[in-house]
Amino acid sequence: MTQPEPATTPYAGKQTEVGSVFVSNYPPFSAWQREGVEAAREALEQPPIADRDLGLYLHIPFCRKRCKFCYFRVYTDKNSDEISNYIDALAKEVELVADHPAVAGRLPRFVYFGGGTPSFIGVDHLKTLAARLQQAIPWSAAEEIAFECEPGTLTRSKLEAIREIGVTRLSLGIENFDDRILSENGRAHISTEIYRCLPWIEDLDFDQLNIDLIAGMVGETWETWQENVRKILEVEPDSVTIYQMELPFNTRYSKNILDGAFDQPLADWHTKRVWHDYAFQELAKAGYQVSSAYTMVKDRDSCQFVYRDSVWHGCDLLGTGVASFSHVNGVHFQNVDGWGEYLGTIAKDRLPTGRAYRTSERERLIREFILQLKLGEIDSGYFRRQYGIEVTEEFADPLIRLESRGMLSANDTGVQLTRKGLLRVDTLLPEFYDSEHRGARYT
Numbered sequence: 001m002t003q004p005e006p007a008t009t010p011y012a013g014k015q016t017e018v019g020s021v022f023v024s025n026y027p028p029f030s031a032w033q034r035e036g037v038e039a040a041r042e043a044l045e046q047p048p049i050a051d052r053d054l055g056l057y058l059h060i061p062f063c064r065k066r067c068k069f070c071y072f073r074v075y076t077d078k079n080s081d082e083i084s085n086y087i088d089a090l091a092k093e094v095e096l097v098a099d100h101p102a103v104a105g106r107l108p109r110f111v112y113f114g115g116g117t118p119s120f121i122g123v124d125h126l127k128t129l130a131a132r133l134q135q136a137i138p139w140s141a142a143e144e145i146a147f148e149c150e151p152g153t154l155t156r157s158k159l160e161a162i163r164e165i166g167v168t169r170l171s172l173g174i175e176n177f178d179d180r181i182l183s184e185n186g187r188a189h190i191s192t193e194i195y196r197c198l199p200w201i202e203d204l205d206f207d208q209l210n211i212d213l214i215a216g217m218v219g220e221t222w223e224t225w226q227e228n229v230r231k232i233l234e235v236e237p238d239s240v241t242i243y244q245m246e247l248p249f250n251t252r253y254s255k256n257i258l259d260g261a262f263d264q265p266l267a268d269w270h271t272k273r274v275w276h277d278y279a280f281q282e283l284a285k286a287g288y289q290v291s292s293a294y295t296m297v298k299d300r301d302s303c304q305f306v307y308r309d310s311v312w313h314g315c316d317l318l319g320t321g322v323a324s325f326s327h328v329n330g331v332h333f334q335n336v337d338g339w340g341e342y343l344g345t346i347a348k349d350r351l352p353t354g355r356a357y358r359t360s361e362r363e364r365l366i367r368e369f370i371l372q373l374k375l376g377e378i379d380s381g382y383f384r385r386q387y388g389i390e391v392t393e394e395f396a397d398p399l400i401r402l403e404s405r406g407m408l409s410a411n412d413t414g415v416q417l418t419r420k421g422l423l424r425v426d427t428l429l430p431e432f433y434d435s436e437h438r439g440a441r442y443t
């Protein structure tokens with residue numbers, strides 16, 4: 001293992017630039033338009049495509065504090081009544097959408113409580129929400145119910161309630177074990193809260209525990225990162241997800257950098273990739289296997305991530321809650337992202353769709369291809385069956401370019417990213433975009 005170069009200042013080469021993005025969809029969100037909303041209505045009025053999986057995503061947009069690196073739609077100032085109103089609106093949105101032909105009678109393959117911080121809400125709210133959701137879209141047949149948690153929001157009784165509503169996959173946002181780094185980055189939790197909740201989680205025997213870490217938080221050094229990896233190996237979760245710190249425009253750090261009010265060392269991309277690689281190597285030594293560019297799991301057979309794999313293979317996804325993203329019958333749509341507009345629209349018994357985009361078959365092909373590339377490998381047979389297309393011929397030019405840069409290898413059976421490619425996969429994906437979407441603003 002080579003020692004990484006020291007973290008550079010934000011003004012040196014290959015810096016962590018403001019405006020970087022984690023690619024989660026295609027075409028980029030900037031192509032989705034308010035004028036397209038009718039397409040979303042039409043998509044919901046059509047029956048589903050035979051054998052297409054359905055998933056339900058619920059956005060819980062509350063956090064104790066806003067982390068300085070966070071780019072999600074979250075609120076830290078809502079009181080208990082406002083949270084009640086939101087939970088009520090969320091349940092009502094699911095009830096409203098459940099009656100549409102694209103959804104009625106379908107059983108979701110997975111349910112995902114994301115945020116924000118789903119574990120922020122209290123036991124009563126959680127149970128009420130789950131009961132109403134189950135009435136509208138029963139999830140008894142779902143293979144996975146995933147739930148994101150922030151360590152400091154968990155109590156034993158809350159975890160019991162989370163288990164009781166059927167959660168199978170708990171995802172814990174640890175991010176870092178070092179209190180100084182947690183505090184600098186504006187995290188609400190401290191390390192003792194991590195160690196307080198871990199035994200409860202183990203006792204309650206969830207099917208899967210995933211832990212999120214971020215490589216390159218402000219204040220991280222080579223020594224603290226090695227210590228983080230050592231501690232994660234001690235915890236032995238079923239799955240470890242490592243994100244390299246991104247700085248999209250809407251984070252607090254990004255604003256400080258653009259205002260010239262940020263003067264701390266910030267790990268550059270090379271350093272973050274070396275740290276990410278080091279963690280993957282140490283996890284591999286402990287028996288973990290690569291399950292995507294970000295995630296390693298103890299056992300690839302038993303440790304599935306149904307939400308990720310279904311979305312990346314083009315399932316229908318009902319995204320509910322403020323600013324959530326959906327994909328139904330080939331149409332992308334996103335809910336309005338203002339608190340008042342979201343609640344107000346649902347109060348009028350209307351779905352709160354804010355913008356939409358009808359994808360072409362080619363755009364769906366590119367979308368699934370780039371998302372599956374994040375798994376580290378592409379199976380040509382899948383695209384042959386779904387689209388009748390040889391992807392290695394269809395994308396021959398970018399594949400040859402990336403192969404010559406040592407990012408991947410391709411043959412008739414598919415594409416395999418090298419470790420070099422895997423560690424920077426998000427930067428490779430625009431190579432596969434059609435020209436009208438290349439260089440477009442992401443959001």
Ligand SMILES: C[S@@+](CC[C@H](N)C(=O)[O-])C[C@H]1O[C@@H](n2cnc3c(N)ncnc32)[C@H](O)[C@@H]1O
Binds near residue numbers: 063117174212
């Ligand atoms: C919605 S949060 C998870 C639940 C909870 N809100 C928490 O943070 O503990 C999803 C994950 O996104 C990751 N994340 C957030 N902002 C990020 C950024 N700027 N760069 C990389 N990863 C980020 C973090 O690892 C975080 O755990």
Ligand code: SF4
Binds near residue numbers: 067070072074
């Ligand atoms: S990273 Fe998680 S806890 Fe922090 S602000 Fe974002 S959603 Fe909330």
